[in-house]
Amino acid sequence: MDERKQRVLRAIITDYINTAEPVGSRTIAKSYDLGVSSATIRNEMADLEELGFIEQPHTSSGRIPSQQGYRYYVDFLMDESNLVPGEINTIHSFFGEDAPKIDKLLPDTCKVLSDMSHYITMILTPTKSAGTLEQMQILPINPFQAVLIIVTDVGLIHHRTIDFPVPVSEKRLKEISQVLFGKLKGHSIDDVNVTLMRELSGELSKEMEIVDGILEMLSDAIKTSGEEKVFLDGTLNILNHPEFQDIEKVKEILSFLANEEILKELLQGRKRDGMNFAIGEELSHGQINQCSMVTCTYSFNGNTMGSIGVLGPTRMEYARSASLIKEVAENLSMVLHNENKNNGGKK
Amino acid sequence: MDERKQRVLRAIITDYINTAEPVGSRTIAKSYDLGVSSATIRNEMADLEELGFIEQPHTSSGRIPSQQGYRYYVDFLMDESNLVPGEINTIHSFFGEDAPKIDKLLPDTCKVLSDMSHYITMILTPTKSAGTLEQMQILPINPFQAVLIIVTDVGLIHHRTIDFPVPVSEKRLKEISQVLFGKLKGHSIDDVNVTLMRELSGELSKEMEIVDGILEMLSDAIKTSGEEKVFLDGTLNILNHPEFQDIEKVKEILSFLANEEILKELLQGRKRDGMNFAIGEELSHGQINQCSMVTCTYSFNGNTMGSIGVLGPTRMEYARSASLIKEVAENLSMVLHNENKNNGGKK
């Protein structure tokens, strides 16, 4: 891959991203300043095709980038994309003074990012291990049911109803709740497991009679409360792209994305390093093998905790998406950081 | 409208609902046993068209029902639709022994109904006035933030973060929470307004110093917690119907439905009587004037409280949808009734 081939490939991809039309040698010679004629570019294109970076939908049409081409692009060719000041302002003011309350923060961020990117956006909540139990309460509804409320240190709030097999009095529930909370406060939610609960059970039973099974139920409820969650927004953005004008295709993709487990998997799998690009079949799911996803992790006090992703056609604006996500992720991390400082500081 | 015209109209609508194709006189003469020739039916059809019940997409095509035709159909012609035993079983077992926990009940019901009907399904939660405050708790997160948790007598659970303008200690918050709950328990959430809160404020201030504004914030939070909510499911079902193969149309409808206020309005407007049919422009929104909606109220101890609706093309299976919704609404009402009896009975 000499210099000129790279420039040709970059031109092809840039043009195709903008127009969604196969791009021919003449277009490149005219619009991208390579200083050579279309014939020369044709020769380069033939080479690029042989190398697998571009392909021809049919003989005598222009070329479109292959998955491998996009991969090479994001790895080596992509320019830094500068967001326009207006966009940066939008993001800053969203995360500014009036940033949404903590429990609205993630879904609202998701919406902002999908509006700005014009792609499908998803955000994975912090990992279990990063969240510690900050508040816990069990509210009785009736003798057989109660609501468990959990607040983690990052401010995520969960509630869940619990069904008891035998009646539990309000008084008893209150006692259990208090003792439990006393023991569990500050622990990582990940730590709450059967073993810990057994230990507690031992301690607790000295103080009061514990109904069998209740602790297990609570332990279970707490654990599932701490599970990761995915917010999704902008699914309809997909309809704006010319590659998704086929109803069947759209149905397949959207119903695929309706499964939260799938979304989790998509985001979790790319949580290690900061910015990540997954192109077409790299996503490992046939339903979205004509899509690409750009993800970025966001952090909480320096600990990796969640990730943000936008999903669009393989012909997506990788550079711009990356810049957008990065900006959003940084701002989000900052807000979460401050939230937490308030927590610790003012208390 | 003599007997025969009615039979012809019914045949046309039935056929069109099944095939989505304009239906011709010959089809009717052949498949629907009217005992007359196609020529006679042609004459009747010309009359029906003049009366405004059917229309012709273009000269020399078959006829399709007009909105007025559908209206006449649901008002006078529609047969009772019998669900097949399998369907009834599905519904019964969903609402049976292992019915979802109360806070999952409505969204899950929504999903079941959309799966069975193949249309978009929405459920409006109980009206404010029907729900009384059963449980309330304020959990401190930090001096400036707390979580308000509300459980209504129908088992709906809401949580909301509250930002205080000035720090409030945990102890103080606990006191306020307890006193407030003591006063408000059993009241309708609708009753919680500034006036009541002022009164309470007077009483409370004898017992403790109340930070200005806190009560208003709480009042506000409680009120919005009691607001109606809409669950939506099966939006992708729309893609299965031949009248929605146009991406633009689909985009318009789905983004229209993404607005929860709109959904509320759609369901609230039809909450008075039990079963309700709204056809095309009767829905009063251009975006969905090619859709129809069947709604049914469900009740709680005999009090009207919420409503269920399915939205499909005007060419929808009105009879079947009505039967489905009715069955679901009745079962739902029953489960909610029992829930409540448990509440009262066992406590």
Place this chain on the structure above:
DNA sequence: GGTTAGCACTCGATGAACAAGAGTGCTAAC
């Protein structure tokens, strides 16, 4: 007088034929 058979007519859908245009690959000249 209502019903029906027959027939001419309309109009969308389908598909073939054709021209236009975009783009390529190859060759030969620079």
Place this chain on the structure above:
DNA sequence: GTTAGCACTCTTGTTCATCGAGTGCTAACC
């Protein structure tokens, strides 16, 4: 190594004829 030129390919859009479903109307029928 680069480029101009050209023949060739393939898609796209258009025109045109055909087909068929379905109608409306008329005249005959019971």
